[in-house]
Amino acid sequence: ATPTSIMAGSGRAAELGVLFKGGEHLERTQAVDTVVLDKTGTVTNGLPMLTDLHVADGWDRQEVAVWILAAEKASEHPLAEAIAQGLTDAGDVRRIEPETFAALPGYGVEATAEGRRVLVGTRLLMSERGVDVAGATARMERLEAEGKTAMLVAVDGTYAAIVAVADTIKPTSRAAVERLKKEGLRVVMLTGDNERTARAVASEAGIDEIVAQVLPEGKAEQIRKLQAEGRKVAMVGDGINDAPALATADIGMAVGTGTDAAIAAADVTLMRGDLNGVVDAISLSRRTMRNIR
Ligand code: ADP
Ligand code: MG
Numbered sequence: 001a002t003p004t005s006i007m008a009g010s011g012r013a014a015e016l017g018v019l020f021k022g023g024e025h026l027e028r029t030q031a032v033d034t035v036v037l038d039k040t041g042t043v044t045n046g047l048p049m050l051t052d053l054h055v056a057d058g059w060d061r062q063e064v065a066v067w068i069l070a071a072e073k074a075s076e077h078p079l080a081e082a083i084a085q086g087l088t089d090a091g092d093v094r095r096i097e098p099e100t101f102a103a104l105p106g107y108g109v110e111a112t113a114e115g116r117r118v119l120v121g122t123r124l125l126m127s128e129r130g131v132d133v134a135g136a137t138a139r140m141e142r143l144e145a146e147g148k149t150a151m152l153v154a155v156d157g158t159y160a161a162i163v164a165v166a167d168t169i170k171p172t173s174r175a176a177v178e179r180l181k182k183e184g185l186r187v188v189m190l191t192g193d194n195e196r197t198a199r200a201v202a203s204e205a206g207i208d209e210i211v212a213q214v215l216p217e218g219k220a221e222q223i224r225k226l227q228a229e230g231r232k233v234a235m236v237g238d239g240i241n242d243a244p245a246l247a248t249a250d251i252g253m254a255v256g257t258g259t260d261a262a263i264a265a266a267d268v269t270l271m272r273g274d275l276n277g278v279v280d281a282i283s284l285s286r287r288t289m290r291n292i293r
Pocket of ligand 2 (some may be wrong): 040239
């Protein structure tokens, strides 16, 4: 590899908004055969919006909304922001301070509000806390089949509501995934979200392979698993959650609109913030390395 051709390749990449941290990363990208994409903020816009608040029989809609807002407004998670924003926009939901609050990464949130124990999050969270959510199953599945992220709400240990948010895929994602496949790359989507929602989003983006319900600390492990199969892996992500996986992958690619933690952990930054940068990075690396042999 001549330094001159690598510099030229890096320059061309930069013109396409693909910033390699160093020439060695441009060289290494050539060997990539598998691309792992984070879902939220990478395949999707990462701006979820509240779409549904279903309150279970016997609960007061206003009261439940107040408790959910109290629990979620203390969280910085994008899902929490979507829920808090949606409830606030709805107008007449009182804002109160929770007495206690804890974020449970990968699961949801837990708070006390007006003396009520409020849990918002996944099925797994509910089952770990012994909350019976059988009455919510059909509605949860329906929402998830629409590609929405549906979360369960329990108050004092009893199922009280479902909140759902929807995110949209980036307009460029589907065509970029198509380009990746044409280059012969294996494409996998990785998410902490549930299987059914992940499947619906993946199918919209043309992605066939998914790994869902991955806990924050499990993303890097999924990368290592692929590497153990002999794959050369590029990981593409935007979140703090993605940083360990970005560092573990053979090449980490951060979406330029993502968090500082993701950008710091990655080898490449995609300034245009969409998946076309992934294809450009790989094909440019391949062309550059081919020219110098
Ligand atoms: P992702 O990888 O899609 O960003 P996370 O690992 O952050 O997802 O979260 C996984 C799941 O945990 C979410 O899909 C949601 O069901 C639940 N969850 C996480 N944070 C919250 C929250 N603040 N409120 C409610 N549910 C949450
Ligand atoms: Mg993300």
